[in-house]
Amino acid sequence: MSQPAADALPVTYRHAKTLSPSGAPPTDAPAWIQAVDNPYLHGLYAPTTREVTTGPLPVEGELPRDLFGAYFRNGPNSAYAPINRYHWFDGDGMVHGIWFENGEARYANRWVGTRGRLAEQDKGDTIWGGVLGPFDFSLPGGPLKDTANTDVITLNGKLYALWYESGKLYELDPNTLDTLGVEAFEGNLKRRVSAHSKTCPHTGDFVYFSYGDRPPYMRYGVVGAGGRFHQVDITLPGPRRPHDIGVTPNHSVLHDFPMFFDPELFKATGKRIPVFHREVPTRFGVIPRWGCDADVRWFEFEPCYMLHVVNCWEEGDTVVMIGCRTDDPTLRPDRRDGRIAAMLSGIKLQARLYRWTMNLATGETTEAPLDDLNAEFPMVHDGKLGVKNRYSYHQIIPYEIPAAFHGIARYDLETGAATTVSYGEGVFGSESPFAPAADAGPDSAEDDGYLVTFVTDRSDWSSACWVYRADDIARGPVAKVGLPIRVPAGFHATWMPGAELV
Ligand SMILES: [Fe+2]
Numbered sequence: 194m195s196q197p198a199a200d201a202l203p204v205t206y207r208h209a210k211t212l213s214p215s216g217a218p219p220t221d222a223p224a225w226i227q228a229v230d231n232p233y234l235h236g237l238y239a240p241t242t243r244e245v246t247t248g249p250l251p252v253e254g255e256l257p258r259d260l261f262g263a264y265f266r267n268g269p270n271s272a273y274a275p276i277n278r279y280h281w282f283d284g285d286g287m288v289h290g291i292w293f294e295n296g297e298a299r300y301a302n303r304w305v306g307t308r309g310r311l312a313e314q315d316k317g318d319t320i321w322g323g324v325l326g327p328f329d330f331s332l333p334g335g336p337l338k339d340t341a342n343t344d345v346i347t348l349n350g351k352l353y354a355l356w357y358e359s360g361k362l363y364e365l366d367p368n369t370l371d372t373l374g375v376e377a378f379e380g381n382l383k384r385r386v387s388a389h390s391k392t393c394p395h396t397g398d399f400v401y402f403s404y405g406d407r408p409p410y411m412r413y414g415v416v417g418a419g420g421r422f423h424q425v426d427i428t429l430p431g432p433r434r435p436h437d438i439g440v441t442p443n444h445s446v447l448h449d450f451p452m453f454f455d456p457e458l459f460k461a462t463g464k465r466i467p468v469f470h471r472e473v474p475t476r477f478g479v480i481p482r483w484g485c486d487a488d489v490r491w492f493e494f495e496p497c498y499m500l501h502v503v504n505c506w507e508e509g510d511t512v513v514m515i516g517c518r519t520d521d522p523t524l525r526p527d528r529r530d531g532r533i534a535a536m537l538s539g540i541k542l543q544a545r546l547y548r549w550t551m552n553l554a555t556g557e558t559t560e561a562p563l564d565d566l567n568a569e570f571p572m573v574h575d576g577k578l579g580v581k582n583r584y585s586y587h588q589i590i591p592y593e594i595p596a597a598f599h600g601i602a603r604y605d606l607e608t609g610a611a612t613t614v615s616y617g618e619g620v621f622g623s624e625s626p627f628a629p630a631a632d633a634g635p636d637s638a639e640d641d642g643y644l645v646t647f648v649t650d651r652s653d654w655s656s657a658c659w660v661y662r663a664d665d666i667a668r669g670p671v672a673k674v675g676l677p678i679r680v681p682a683g684f685h686a687t688w689m690p691g692a693e694l695v
Pocket residue numbers: 343388389436500501685
């Protein structure tokens with residue numbers, strides 16, 4: 194694809210070209226973004242306008258016959274021009290899916306049919322502003338739209354999209370990605386659910402949490418495999434921004450990080466300005482699976498922040514948590530590069546593999562870093578969630594290019610060794626879940642399977658789906674599937690085994 198001369202581009206594209214992983218404008222981006230001087234709507238972040246469904250796709254290499262199932266990835270994808278300062282986190286959720294069977298692959302993508310998305314579709318324009326404010330508290334559901342743009346999870350053969358600020362549990366058809374409705378577990382679920390709520394593979398329990406600006410600042414709940422429903426309020430010192438939850442077969446691990454906004458300032462001005470309080474400890478609360486607020490055992494650690502847990506497990510009386518720890522989550526806008534660079538710096542990530550332990554009998558704690566590579570968006574074998582696992586698969590994040598994944602790091606958690614592979618210059622990937630080989634059994638190796646990712650090449654804005662052997666990522670992709678449309682940068686992904694797709 195030919196590139197327009199730099200001086201022929203609108204000013205935003207020129208900024209984006211030098212200060213973000215963007216190049217010339219993607220030709221399939223909506224026309225309205227050319228008038229919006231905001232880096233979160235250009236280049237790698239530019240929304241796509243099309244919803245498509247394909248038949249078999251072209252394959253370079255050979256798709257393994259034992260790759261059977263579907264890869265789904267969620268992410269922000271605005272449909273209309275913003276009405277205030279747009280942030281990448283504000284876009285409407287769009288889920289991209291690719292289905293593999295018998296050495297073939299097909300693709301589809303759909304916006305999540307959230308209530309906010311449908312209301313704006315009816316109006317033909319944006320109604321809600323974004324996280325950078327100003328906030329209109331008179332809008333239905335509050336000043337922020339529940340976009341369901343963050344996470345995509347599976348539960349008992351069902352597929353759900355979730356929002357990081359806690360929202361509805363939107364159910365999607367796992368074969369078409371059409372939105373089916375809001376899951377309420379037979380009317381029991383009356384509260385919001387955060388992204389990264391998850392299913393324990395050993396008990397079948399769906400473990401969820403939510404958080405908010407007003408008391409109770411956290412809620413914790415469980416929907417048992419047999420339908421038993423449990424929800425309790427969790428006492429926190431104030432509004433917090435936990436992003437994930439740890440799960441073992443018997444416990445859950447709640448997060449209380451010392452990065453929070455001043456509730457008095459929020460009450461007076463409506464402004465939520467997060468501050469990292471270096472004098473306040475990090476706290477992790479271990480709660481029995483069906484426990485209540487009084488049962489939570491809180492453990493203190495060095496101040497930090499963390500988006501994503503790699504895994505948790507039990508070793509006797511000790512609960513172990515491995516995660517991607519951020520030493521200092523304070524945003525560091527580099528104003529020397531101008532306003533756009535300062536805005537983009539707000540989504541920079543700097544996280545390292547880290548281990549915490551909490552002994553429920555003695556109260557003893559330990560914590561230590563495991564590696565120094567900046568890597569995030571960790572994935573493990575779904576069957577290993579909650580028990581000791583050996584391998585995890587992370588996205589490598591160059592600090593200078595925010596939220597753009599440029600390779601995979603495979604960790605051997607027993608030895609601490611990392612194997613890394615790059616997607617290549619100007620090629621950016623997506624979170625890469627582990628897809629077990631369809632014929633893998635309980636005695637199969639933990640890494641007998643594949644890693645699946647969407648990549649987008651900024652040289653021509655083409656997108657593809659790449660498949661790696663999980664036990665040999667250094668070999669490079671064993672197959673590359675051409676996609677019919679560009680896939681913008683996004684958030685979380687999951688794998689649904691073919692047996693669940695009936
Ligand atoms: Fe996340």
